[in-house]
Amino acid sequence: MKFLPGETVQLTGKFLRNTGQITGREGMSRWIVQACDCGLCRTGSFVCTNERKSAESLRGYTEAELAAHPSLYLRHINAGNLKHYGKPSVRDC
Numbered sequence: 318m319k320f321l322p323g324e325t326v327q328l329t330g331k332f333l334r335n336t337g338q339i340t341g342r343e344g345m346s347r348w349i350v351q352a353c354d355c356g357l358c359r360t361g362s363f364v365c366t367n368e369r370k371s372a373e374s375l376r377g378y379t380e381a382e383l384a385a386h387p388s389l390y391l392r393h394i395n396a397g398n399l400k401h402y403g404k405p406s407v408r409d410c
């Protein structure tokens with residue numbers, strides 16, 4: 318499944334069930350896919366979202382790294398756990 322910048326995505330029902338999050342905040346979350354040319358996104362294995370990472374999860378990066386790669390500020394989600402928002406998917410089963 319391919320996700321393009323500007324598309325709205327959500328976590329799949331399957332992923333939410335498998336991780337015990339079916340009633341939690343993650344199940345309600347929607348993200349807008351961002352254009353990103355990092356190594357993870359280039360392979361298509363991850364999707365860059367519009368959610369800003371917590372300060373906690375940015376701690377591993379230096380100021381210089383963040384300045385050079387602004388997409389490091391944004392949460393990346395495994396593409397295998399996402400589907401297009403509002404569309405039924407085999408990934409829900």
Ligand SMILES: [Zn+2]
Pocket residue numbers: 353354355356357358359364365388393
């Ligand atoms: Zn990326």
